[in-house]
Amino acid sequence: MxxxxxxxxxxxxxxxxxxxxxxxxxxxxxxxxxxxxxxxxxxxxxxxxxxxxxxxxxxxxxxxxxxxxxxxxxxxxxxxxxxxxxxxxxxxxxxxxxxxxxxxxIGINLVREEENARVRAAAEAAAESRLMDLLLPHSFGQEERGSTREKLLQQFRLGFLDEREVEMEVAEQGGKGIDIFAIPGMEQMGGQVRDMFSKAFPPKRSRRKLKLRAAFAILVQEESARLVDQEALTEKARERVEQxxxxxxxxxxxxxxxxxxxxxxxxxxxxxxxxxxxxxxxxxxxxxxxxxxxxxxxx
Ligand SMILES: Nc1ncnc2c1ncn2[C@@H]1O[C@H](COP(=O)(O)OP(=O)(O)O)[C@@H](O)[C@H]1O
Ligand SMILES: [Mg+2]
Missing domain, CATH: 3.40.50.300 (P-loop containing nucleotide triphosphate hydrolases)
Incomplete structure (x- = not known):
């Protein structure tokens, strides 16, 4: 454009x-x-x-x-x-x-999508690595572990392991949370208060059994969030919106x-x-x- x-x-x-x-x-x-x-x-x-x-x-x-x-x-x-x-x-x-x-x-979402696309390869690599950690029992010897890990990764990439399950910690979706009722005309304050609360009470995490594909998607999301500097993202979005x-x-x-x-x-x-x-x-x-x-x- x-x-x-x-x-x-x-x-x-x-x-x-x-x-x-x-x-x-x-x-x-x-x-x-x-x-x-x-x-x-x-x-x-x-x-x-x-x-x-x-x-x-x-x-x-x-x-x-x-x-x-x-x-x-x-x-x-x-x-x-x-x-x-x-x-x-x-x-x-x-x-x-x-x-x-x-x-x-809208600007934030737009820039976040761009940033996520930019770090996708790195996020996927980190997510694969975490997934393999979840899959492999720690009792394995170093060497044995290395080659098994390699094989597992290949199988995962080819989609052979999609039906397998892992147990992992995930942030609870939605949860009960806290509903702030916006006073008419003061919605923005409602938003700020909600933000404050979500910082004070981060989402609860719980252990869940997940199919590998789903687990991978969650890990990629977490890794992307870690790789993208949230403050820089906000600044970029603000610039984009204003200009x-x-x-x-x-x-x-x-x-x-x-x-x-x-x-x-x-x-x-x-x-x-x-x-x-x-x-x-x-x-x-x-x-x-x-x-x-x-x-x-x-x-
Ligand atoms: N000049 C045009 N060329 C193509 N489609 C049009 C044109 N004018 C109207 N339409 C179609 O008619 C419908 C109503 O048009 P809209 O843009 O909503 O009109 P308005 O000028 O009232 O905003 C839409 O589905 C739109 O695609
Ligand atoms: Mg119209």
Whole structure:
């Protein structure tokens, strides 16, 4: 995606969206400009103000479709939300800032997948080694052990041992845990409290019998988590979200006020009021730290 020119982005969109040339060109240029900005020196980078996009048109002409296709293409953290889902802070429902927290969560998952892929070979090797430790009784002599281990490993790799079982310690799935009930408008606090608790009470581990394949998958996961620096991951994700994140706010006309219905206008105006600073650029507190919204692309 980073290397695509606007023309190439449009060509990609052309495969799925018929017509709507102007809309396709606008989003393509916006994507390209953000990419170019990221390649500038930091002093110059700050000089460039981002442009957000308002897409207008009747129902069913492809607005949402363009956004969806763009998301697939971009590889950037992308979130599509319904404007009608939000209520102003203090009312029951989701507060507007939660869109940034959700985008950060998406960014974290995206980067984690990349990082896991990067360390996969090393994680698998470490997992194989731990699996062999589990399989081989320690009473074996050194030499005997070495060659048996080699043979076992070969058999495992060929899938001959998949039905065998091992006993190992695993973190309990789900468990009882602690449910924190989010106070409306304060979901983010709920998240932070939950985080605090999960650090204070790490998941219980218990011994379980598992088929080799399943055991291997768990070990690979544990080894990946060990090999990936979680702090660096968060930092990378935050950078990605701030510099190339895209939030598509669908049905935004539904929170516009109309002159007929004054009563429901009050909460709509509240949502508008909460939305504006986020779109213009502010800092949102997420459980992964502060996220600046200045250069997030809002469509
Ligand atoms: N220009 C278009 N090219 C291809 N499919 C389209 C186009 N416009 C609408 N559609 C299809 O019609 C349906 C509704 O389109 P959607 O993008 O949700 O419309 P809206 O503009 O209301 O967001 C989707 O399934 C979408 O794939
Ligand atoms: Mg739509």
């Amino acid at each position: 980073s290397a695509l020119t606007p023309r190439e982005i449009v060509a990609e969109l052309d495969k799925f969206v018929i017509g709507q040339e102007q809309a396709k060109r606008m989003v393509a240029v916006a994507m390209r400009n953000r990419w170019r900005r990221q390649n500038l020196a930091p002093e110059l980078r700050d000089e460039i103000a981002p442009k957000n996009i308002i897409m207008m048109g009747p129902t069913g002409v492809g607005k949402t479709e363009i956004a969806r296709r763009l998301a697939r293409l971009s590889g950037a953290p992308f979130l599509k939300v319904e404007a009608t889902k939000f209520t102003e802070v203090g009312y029951v429902g989701r507060d507007v800032e939660s869109m940034v927290r959700d985008l950060m969560e 190339s994140g895209i939030i598509f706010i669908d049905e935004i006309d539904k929170i516009a006020s109309s002159s007929q219905n004054r009563t429901s206008d009050i909460s709509r105006e509240g949502v508008q009021r909460d939305l504006l600073p986020i779109v213009e650029g502010s800092v949102v507190n997420t459980k992964h730290g502060m996220v600046r919204t200045d250069h997030i692309l809002f469509i």
